[in-house]
Amino acid sequence: MIIGKEEILPGIFKFEFKVSSSFIAEAEPGRFIQLEVSHGPFPVTRRPFTISSTYGKSVEIIFEVVGRGTEVLAETDVGRSLRLLGPLGRGYLLNPGKWLLIGGGLGAAGFPGLTAKIDSGLLLLGAASRDKLLTIPGLETVAITEDGSSGRKGLITDLLGSVRWDSFSGIALCGPVPMMKAVFEMMPFPAQAITQVSAEARMGCGWGVCEGCSVPKAGGGFLKCCSDGPVFQAESIDWERCEGIH
Amino acid sequence: MADPYRWSFWKREFNSPILLASGTAGFGIELMEQGFLEGAAAVISKATTLKPREGNPPPRIIETRFGLLNSIGLANPGVDEVLKILLPQAADLPCPLIINVAGEVVEEFPAVIERLEESTVPFGYEVNVSCPNVAAGGIAFGASPEIVERISTLVKRVSSRPFSVKLTPNEGSIVESAKAAEAGGADAVTVCNTFLGMKVDWRTGKALLKRSVGGYSSPALLPLTVARVFKTSEAVKIPVLASGGVNRAEDILELLAAGAAMVQVGTWLMRRPDAAFELREGVISLLESDSP
Structure with a gap:
């Protein structure tokens, strides 16, 4: 209800x-x-x-x-x-220590629950404008908007230059596919290896049977967003083949 | 379950007229684990092919105003894996399992079934002639009664079990194809499969499915299925398994009244994985309220 x-x-x-x-x-x-x-x-x-x-x-x-x-x-x-x-589906694999959360637009919608389960964290949050910028309580937040209506003006990738990647034990990334791909590609290799992404796909059943929600898998083939994910190791996804899905 | 209602096909009696349609129930294993097979007479597996198929690139599924378009591309692990991994797990299903078989060339159908004969698990087969015939430039096998009869004959030769031929509404005459399947030795026909459909974003001119066209399913298609079931059941003696547009108990009784022996539930199962139970209860209660 x-x-x-x-x-x-x-x-x-x-x-x-x-x-x-x-x-x-x-x-x-x-x-x-x-x-x-x-x-x-x-x-x-x-x-x-x-x-x-x-x-x-x-x-x-x-x-x-x-x-x-x-x-x-x-x-x-x-x-x-x-x-x-x-x-x-499968959620985040949690480990102790400080987490970096990177959210684009509504991609941050799942972060409140994650925030409650991690020791501490830093949130990088991007959106098109103030009207689309979610508030995630309980985290140190750096916000950026494309039109500058809240926080810095620019894209979320503009915030990555100053990130001290080795200070985090886990990274969560969620947002539109082009944003996740751009962020993932800018990360140093050790950071890529500890990054989990929450993927999105049009779904049929949601419980692993209809094969409607496929996500391109690194090395070929597809993963099922609903039952293999929706949270995946970022490295297990073939980001090149993800382009233009949505 | 003291009610007297029974439905039968392939020399077996069931306390439900409901079959779970291919592609929407996997091999029944996930549904069994949740206890959701109660009310189902049998499960029809997702398509099995000779070699593994990774399926079509995404997006594979898109909902339109009044129905669902899908273009999964017969994604499946191939018959070896089905025999090794899935059928042993499906041996514990509380109801029979019918294996849906697909192919790219005529010879693939009997080849897959010859392999499936190694297992004791299948109750029967459903032969999907709606897929494109690679050797004929991609026109569905089901478009040609001659090819439908040929596939049926080849399958009959290798199969110790009964099989249904799942006909396509998209090309050719479904009545002629049903007669051809019967002539070739099929033990049932499934009437029918999804309707070819497409959704285009008029702003960009682009199709929303990556492969442009797909199979359309919807509760709104029910009258189209009723008409096809009516016409084919008049033309053949073998059982007609109805498929398309079912989401209420009334729909099941309507299709049975139109000539179907059993009724499949497909797309609705994606929304309600426990649909078989609800629908069977509905069918029984309608029959009880209707009896004098």
Whole structure:
């Protein structure tokens, strides 16, 4: 059941759902849910949302209205019940120490839950403008926007020059494919090796069966975003073949 | 389950008319682990080919206003891996497993089935003649009744088990193809497969699926399936397995009334992995409320 709904930025919503305690126990950062956004037959398939965070017996997601599925969901009111599958997929492999989180736009939506599980961290956050810049509490944050409406003006890659890569024990990267590819390619090799990315793909089932959500795999072939991921070692993805997917 | 309702095909009786359609249930293993096979008479596996196929480049799936387009490209690990890894796991399924078989040339179908005969797991086969015939410039095998009959004859020769031929609605006459399958020795026909579809972004002029066209499925297609089931079941004596557009118990009863022996549920299973249970309950309760 939807127990909270807030438009946190124009066209960007935070929804809170009441869930079971077994759900909460399995809701590791980076995992996702499949939501049946409509009670009617259309949209036919569910829509995947990364788990943003969990509180007590509720789970939060953050999403932008980008198509019909998210449009229908955004129009749904508190008190309605929606069928929810999850938590699904594989989340972040956590290790102790300081983490670097790099988020582009809505890619940072899963970071609140991750923040709660790591010892300490630094967040580099980029967005097109202030209107698209999420607030992730509890982390030292350096923000940059393409139009300069908040933080520095520029692209997230402009922040990478001053990063002391060897001071982090883990790196989480999530955002649009071109942004993730550019960031990954600018990293020194040891940093690439400790980077995990949260990938995104159009999904069918969400539980590993339909093979709809393929992500190009380094060395050839494909990974299933829903069940091999959505969190992958950045090195396991073939970034060249990812171009133009979305 | 004390209800008296039974459905049968291939000399076997089931307490449900529901088959899980190829490509939407894997080999049933994931669904079994979740307890979601209750209510299913049988699972039809994803397509199996002679060699492994990595499938089409993404995006492979896109939803349109009233249905789903997919272009998976028959991604599968190949028959060796299916025999070695998947079938041993599927031996524990609580219901029979029908293996869907695909190929690029006519000879691939019997070759795959000859290998599958090594396993005791399959209950039968479903032969997918909707895929492109590489030797005929990519036109689907199912477009030609002669080729459908030839494939059926070749499969019959190597198979100790019953098989259904999964027909295409996109090319040729589905009734003529059904008759050809029967003449070649098929034990059923599946009517039918997804409809060729495409979505284009008019701003960029580009297709949203990487391979441009794909298979379209939707609850809105139900009347198209009903018509094809009606026409083919009048033309052949072998069972017709209906497939396309099912998402309610009423749809299942409608297809059975139109001439189907069993009814497949596909795309809806992606939304509701436990659909078989819900739909069977629905079917039984409609039959009970309707009985005098």
